[in-house]
Amino acid sequence: MDSRSAKIDTGMSASFIASAVIHLAVFLLFVWWGEQFSPQMALQETYYVDVVDLPVTAPQAGEEIQKTDEPKTEVPQVQPLAPTPSPSEPVTKKGTKFLKPAAPQSTAESEAAFQERMAKLAEKNEAQQIDERINRISSKVKSKAASKAGTPGAGGAERGSRYSDYIKSRLEDALKITSYSTTQNPEIAVRITISAEGRLLRIKVERSSGDSAFELSVRRAIDLASQKFTAPPDNNVFENGFLFRPKGILNNSEQ
């Protein structure tokens, strides 16, 4: 009976070893399978959109046309502002009779001086803005020449683009509500694509510091903000990268 039980034990341990080996093999097979097929799933998600153009002349996005209008509207505004000191005159007039002729003179003089000064300021401002515009246009022309030939217009993801700033501020507002992190200084670079109708098309995490809680809150912020996006100007698909940090969001488009 001893030899029999000994035989049972050896058979038992052998089959246990075989079982463990089979399990290990199956496990490794699954790991291999996962590695083999998960990148394909990620690939399905990604597709590439051509660099988006936000034409500067579009009224919605263009600062150019709006800027040129601004000084013109500002100058007339100065004139209605000027008479405001005049209602103060009757008050002084009632108090002191002798100063009556002198007072209007001085106010008229100061009014004229004020108007002159304002006009000068406006002129100066206009000149400055024209200079700025020239600079910007020339730099844009330069950058366009430096970048891909054949891409029409300036890149919508450029620094001056109002729409990306708008999206950024929307995201910042949302992140204030959702921000939650477990590590010290988490940061996540996310590329966001918005359809011509203002619908969120795609979120792609390009780089992450590995804080899953913060990543979750960023996703939540994008979710929250995307409910209120307006459509990008000129019916273009908008795509831009943003660098999320707990303190705020950086426009990551230049990288």
Add this chain to the structure above:
Amino acid sequence: MAIILGAGVVVKLVLLLLMSFSVVSWGIILFKFFQVQRAKSESERFMDFFWKSKRFDAIASQVDRFASSPLTVLFNEGYSELKKVVETDSKSDGNAISTDLGGVENVSRAMRRATNSEITRLEKYLTFLATTGSTSPFIGLFGTVWGIMTAFEGIGKTGSASLAVVAPGIAEALIATAIGLVAAIPAVMAYNHFQHKIRVLINEMDSFSTEFLNIVQRNIAGK
């Protein structure tokens, strides 16, 4: 892979427990498979050999060739008991009829005892398969419930309920149930299979012992 590594501690423990259940139950399945298979084939060969031989002592000298068959154990027990009975019979030399009947009964008892011990040997470890089959789905379910609980806690912290947030936690949790079922299904199938095979072997043992007792009784009565 990431699903398992990303799961919580409790879910990981559950997965580890289920994996060890699965390893042990598969070890038992393999062991039992070979044991039952060998017992069956050697029993058949032993029965052939048994019916061809004329004498018990000739069989007894060859019986080691079929050591894996439960019938050889029965034969050994019955034969040694028979030898003892015959020895005492020849020593006492007195009233033969009463010892003859008592001798057959002795052999019968010895073979019944051997049958019982063989049944115990064949059914050993099968209870573990039954336990694995019935409990591991529940253990997996426990892991899933726990995982979903923690997932919901996480959702509450971030305040988001979009599918992208909810889905990974639930997928993590559901893998526990999946592993539980993976451990349970083969265990239940193997348990039923072995129960059937062992029942067949028990029938064989019973019929063999009646045959053996018939032969013994015939020989003693004819003496």
